[in-house]
Amino acid sequence: MKNRQRKINAAGILNAAPVIGLILLAAVFVIIALVKDINLSYSFKNIVNQSIITMVVATGAIYIYTLGAFDISLGASMCVSAIVGAMAFNRTGSLAVMLAVCLGCAVLISLISSLLASVFNLPVFVTTIAMLSLLNALVMVLIRANGTGDVVQVPAAAVRSINNVWFRLLVLALFMILCVTTFNYMKLGRQEKFVGGNPLCAKLTGMNAKKLSVIGFMMAGIGVGLGAFLTIVYAPTLSRNTAGSVGMDVIISIVFGGMPVSGGARSRITSAAVGALSMTMLSQIMLVLNLDSGISQMVKAAIFLLVVSVSMLNSRKQILPR
Amino acid sequence: MSRGKRIAGALAIPAGVLIVCMLISMSCGVSLFGSPLSRITFVRAGANVLLVTFALSINLNSGRFDFSIGSAALLSSVISSMITLKLNAGPVVMLILSVVIGGILGLLSGFVYVTVKLPPIIVSLGMALFYEGMAFTLTGGHGVSFASNTALLGFGTVTNYLLISAAALILMIAVFDHTSFGYEYKALVSGQKVAVNTGIREVPNALICYLIAGALMGAQGFISATNNGAITMSLNFGSISPMFMAFLPMFIGGFIGRYTSDKVGYLLGALTSATISLTYIRLDIPSSTQQIVSALLMVTFLIYLNNEGKLKQLLKH
Numbered sequence: 001m002k003n004r005q006r007k008i009n010a011a012g013i014l015n016a017a018p019v020i021g022l023i024l025l026a027a028v029f030v031i032i033a034l035v036k037d038i039n040l041s042y043s044f045k046n047i048v049n050q051s052i053i054t055m056v057v058a059t060g061a062i063y064i065y066t067l068g069a070f071d072i073s074l075g076a077s078m079c080v081s082a083i084v085g086a087m088a089f090n091r092t093g094s095l096a097v098m099l100a101v102c103l104g105c106a107v108l109i110s111l112i113s114s115l116l117a118s119v120f121n122l123p124v125f126v127t128t129i130a131m132l133s134l135l136n137a138l139v140m141v142l143i144r145a146n147g148t149g150d151v152v153q154v155p156a157a158a159v160r161s162i163n164n165v166w167f168r169l170l171v172l173a174l175f176m177i178l179c180v181t182t183f184n185y186m187k188l189g190r191q192e193k194f195v196g197g198n199p200l201c202a203k204l205t206g207m208n209a210k211k212l213s214v215i216g217f218m219m220a221g222i223g224v225g226l227g228a229f230l231t232i233v234y235a236p237t238l239s240r241n242t243a244g245s246v247g248m249d250v251i252i253s254i255v256f257g258g259m260p261v262s263g264g265a266r267s268r269i270t271s272a273a274v275g276a277l278s279m280t281m282l283s284q285i286m287l288v289l290n291l292d293s294g295i296s297q298m299v300k301a302a303i304f305l306l307v308v309s310v311s312m313l314n315s316r317k318q319i320l321p322r
Numbered sequence: 323m324s325r326g327k328r329i330a331g332a333l334a335i336p337a338g339v340l341i342v343c344m345l346i347s348m349s350c351g352v353s354l355f356g357s358p359l360s361r362i363t364f365v366r367a368g369a370n371v372l373l374v375t376f377a378l379s380i381n382l383n384s385g386r387f388d389f390s391i392g393s394a395a396l397l398s399s400v401i402s403s404m405i406t407l408k409l410n411a412g413p414v415v416m417l418i419l420s421v422v423i424g425g426i427l428g429l430l431s432g433f434v435y436v437t438v439k440l441p442p443i444i445v446s447l448g449m450a451l452f453y454e455g456m457a458f459t460l461t462g463g464h465g466v467s468f469a470s471n472t473a474l475l476g477f478g479t480v481t482n483y484l485l486i487s488a489a490a491l492i493l494m495i496a497v498f499d500h501t502s503f504g505y506e507y508k509a510l511v512s513g514q515k516v517a518v519n520t521g522i523r524e525v526p527n528a529l530i531c532y533l534i535a536g537a538l539m540g541a542q543g544f545i546s547a548t549n550n551g552a553i554t555m556s557l558n559f560g561s562i563s564p565m566f567m568a569f570l571p572m573f574i575g576g577f578i579g580r581y582t583s584d585k586v587g588y589l590l591g592a593l594t595s596a597t598i599s600l601t602y603i604r605l606d607i608p609s610s611t612q613q614i615v616s617a618l619l620m621v622t623f624l625i626y627l628n629n630e631g632k633l634k635q636l637l638k639h
Binding site for chain 1: 384385386434435436438439440441442443444445447448449450451452454455456457458459460463514515518524525528557558559562566569608609610611612613614616617618620621624625628629
């Protein structure tokens, strides 16, 4: 009995490893900032500003990852949505239209990916690789057709009123409420975890995996659309490199936040936020320590592997994982 | 299946694509293989794609997705070129160094994977970041230029690219089709748990897979570096893009593998891909159009592959 309790406690600590990691990183950052006499409130504002877009996109992406699927085209989708949203703003001058177009475009792209996968029985990952290629090409076509030179711009003055940390936090909070509610307190989340954990059993109990996949991709699309809107607000000059690293940042954040890439029952909607915040905090520490970009990336890689190893200690099997 | 049917099945896609590409080129008044430069471009593209396809397929067939192969190619070419430039040596020395260092980097990725026992996709993300960071640090972010040793640029001949491709093909066939390691690899691919329970040692097998994949990527990094005359740095996963060129040939190779060995299938898939690339170049097609056409080709081919049974049934009715 005691052994069992000890095992449960250990598992709880390991599950909390990403949050403990985030607290430790924050503590390290505060100590370094105090020693180096750095403005803490400005630095934390910076961290929030930098991580919020990844947090929003990655939180939406949890719905895809929970199913055990994987979308590598999220960054490209966000870039296309932002460019189309910016074009809509330049035509109408309305921020509401820009938001609606960003959301609509991102959800549409997500729906195309999921429908391609479900209707034609294609592996989701392969579909998203093809979508990545198509969307990257679409970015070039859109910029060439509608841009000024190599960029598409929205006047900075037009978005100045909402270009602040509070607006970004409000968007994140609203989206998190939607996601936490649907994921933790409604059957959507439970069904997604079931399908991700055991697709055959879920099918035998009557769950429609294809329908869940489409809904999952739609939720991810909402995250991407909001991310695109926030990107325009934060940096109104869009180029082909916009959101270039978002696709990979999302994967890193989700994993760093303690979520298994295989999805299933251990999926947590808050993983993305914890992971994105941790990664940005780590980058800021490197920046404050004035480390070379290469060394900084090597340290990030080592810490990433270490934290993920610790958080997954209790899910090791005899055979090598695939 | 008769021999004739197997040959016809294996050659149908590459020959069909070649004919279509030649017809399109001719209709635009361009000869596909008309100049020596076209031939070098074709063979080089074929060699590049073949090496990446082999490297990716070794682990992907085992369910191990490896994002770090591009960064292994980058770092191995950086280290080998720095040594070669310091010694003022020739391209053969750099090639050997690239292959050896690539193998070591691959082995290191494999070692981390079998040690931490995390899903390979996570390990490969970490290793890709690590290798990119190391390459950046070694060159101070400036990359490597071969301006001081132009002999390295003279490697790019049809014969040399053919030799590298042939060596890679022979290595793959010899190791995976004619050794006990290869048999064990196939057993692990088709039934990991059963294979392990029957006594197959999975860890050494995985390590050798990573080693070979790394060595192949070392050779690919060498070809890329000596062709460009410089190595530019990538951070934040900028090095993963070479991996994407291998998917179409890998799927085509998998299909052709029904009629012949899968390795020959990958070779024919790489040649198909190189033919398409050459057509893009000869017809001066914009890169956005190239990306769209390639993605659509891949999706169409996959739709066919994944719905072959249904399509055949539809045609019967």
